[in-house]
Amino acid sequence: MRQQRGRAVPVNGRSVYVEESGTGPDHVVFEAGGGMGRTCWDPVRPLLLDRARLVAYDRAGFGRSGRTEAGLSIDDMAADLVALVEAVVPGRFVLVAHSMGGLVARRAAEALGPRLRGLLLLDPTAETAPVYDTFDRTVTQVDRSLAMLQTLVRFRWFARLTSGNVRRVFPADTYETMLAEDFVPAGIAQTRKEIKAVAEAIPRFRAAPPAPPTCPTVLRSASRPQPGRARHHAGLVEHQRRWVEALPDGRFERADSGHFIQAEQPGVVADRVRELLDASHPDTGTGEEAR
Numbered sequence: 001m002r003q004q005r006g007r008a009v010p011v012n013g014r015s016v017y018v019e020e021s022g023t024g025p026d027h028v029v030f031e032a033g034g035g036m037g038r039t040c041w042d043p044v045r046p047l048l049l050d051r052a053r054l055v056a057y058d059r060a061g062f063g064r065s066g067r068t069e070a071g072l073s074i075d076d077m078a079a080d081l082v083a084l085v086e087a088v089v090p091g092r093f094v095l096v097a098h099s100m101g102g103l104v105a106r107r108a109a110e111a112l113g114p115r116l117r118g119l120l121l122l123d124p125t126a127e128t129a130p131v132y133d134t135f136d137r138t139v140t141q142v143d144r145s146l147a148m149l150q151t152l153v154r155f156r157w158f159a160r161l162t163s164g165n166v167r168r169v170f171p172a173d174t175y176e177t178m179l180a181e182d183f184v185p186a187g188i189a190q191t192r193k194e195i196k197a198v199a200e201a202i203p204r205f206r207a208a209p210p211a212p213p214t215c216p217t218v219l220r221s222a223s224r225p226q227p228g229r230a231r232h233h234a235g236l237v238e239h240q241r242r243w244v245e246a247l248p249d250g251r252f253e254r255a256d257s258g259h260f261i262q263a264e265q266p267g268v269v270a271d272r273v274r275e276l277l278d279a280s281h282p283d284t285g286t287g288e289e290a291r
Contacts, residue, residue: 002042002173006064009057011083012076015066018057018088021045026052026117026277027089031081031108033099034198035191036182037063040098042174043266044273051274055088061190063181071193074201078107085112094276096269098122098262100198106210116215118276122261122269123222125198126239127205131232139199143192150188159183165227169263216279218251218272219244220265224258 006019019038022028028048030041037058045054058065059077072080081104085093092115097105102124109116126132153159156179160167163183167175181187221240225233237254244250257264 002039002171002177006038006057008064008066009084009087011060011080011087014060014068014080016057016060016080016084017064018055018084020053020055020088022049022052022054024050024052027091027093028052028054028273028277029081029085029089029093029095030054030056031095031097031101031105032056032059033097033101034194035187036098036178037065039063039174039177039181040170040260041096041262042171043263044096044269047266047270048273052094052277053089055084055093057084059194061193062187067186068190068193071197073197074103074205075107077104077197078111081105081108082111085115091115092117092280094118094120094273096120096122096273097124099259100125100194103127103198103201103205106213109213109215110211113214116213117280118215118273119213119217120269120272120276121217121219121244123255123259124219124240126236126243127202128243129232129236129239131229131236132202135202136199139195142195146188146192146195150185150192153183153185153188166260169258169260212247214248216249216251216276217244217247218253218276220253220255220261220269220272222257222259222261223254226259 004019006017008015009018032040038056041056048054060066060072060080061068094117095105102121149162159179163179166178219240221237241252244252255261255265262269
């Protein structure tokens with residue numbers, strides 16, 4: 001399995017496991033999608049080691065982070081992200097988020113404000129899309145399936161069988177770590193909690209959306225739909241596009257990729273991170289001035 005050293009960081013009475021790598025005065029923070037943690041950024045991080053300090057972590061309840069009894073809301077996860085940034089990142093930084101992590105990043109951006117040099121969203125959840133009109137019912141069905149999976153992943157052969165979509169796109173050592181940390185009963189239990197958190201957040205985000213980020217924002221949308229969402233895919237993409245193009249400094253891009261853009265197009269993702277780092281203007285302040 002992969003060999004990376006990290007540390008436990010206390011945030012809001014919880015403990016999250018953080019891996020820091022790379023060199024340079026700039027910082028990049030990664031927020032994973034639902035059911036995933038720090039390891040999902042393995043394809044991208046080696047491409048940025050000589051450009052910035054990189055921070056990837058497991059949300060509370062996942063991977064090597066401390067377990068949680070109760071489920072955390074999207075707002076709780078955003079508060080943890082903000083607290084983590086305050087603990088380990090000096091000055092301004094670029095935030096990269098995938099899928100459900102886009103909801104977390106957008107909520108956190110309200111508190112992070114001018115500390116954000118840029119925001120890169122990879123196939124983020126578009127809560128306004130019609131597919132989410134009945135998401136509470138969808139979650140009930142998905143939760144039944146995950147409850148069964150939670151029991152069956154105790155059998156390692158079954159865990160491998162049901163994680164083929166991840167095995168096909170991530171490096172072998174990364175996949176083995178995911179298999180050991182995420183595709184286990186505790187990991188599936190946490191995934192169930194996070195899916196419910198998304199269902200609870202959608203009506204709130206629709207009624208009172210997070211304040212739009214004012215930093216340069218790039219949204220890359222997957223060209224290939226997730227399993228079971230083919231007929232809804234065009235609508236999801238359109239709502240992603242509308243959201244980012246309404247921002248003061250937003251850009252929409254289509255990615256020739258499935259949902260795991262960071263695994264299928266790590267070079268492009270790294271290029272966009274560099275562009276966002278380079279786009280920051282000197283007169284906006286750096287380091288401690290922006291805190």
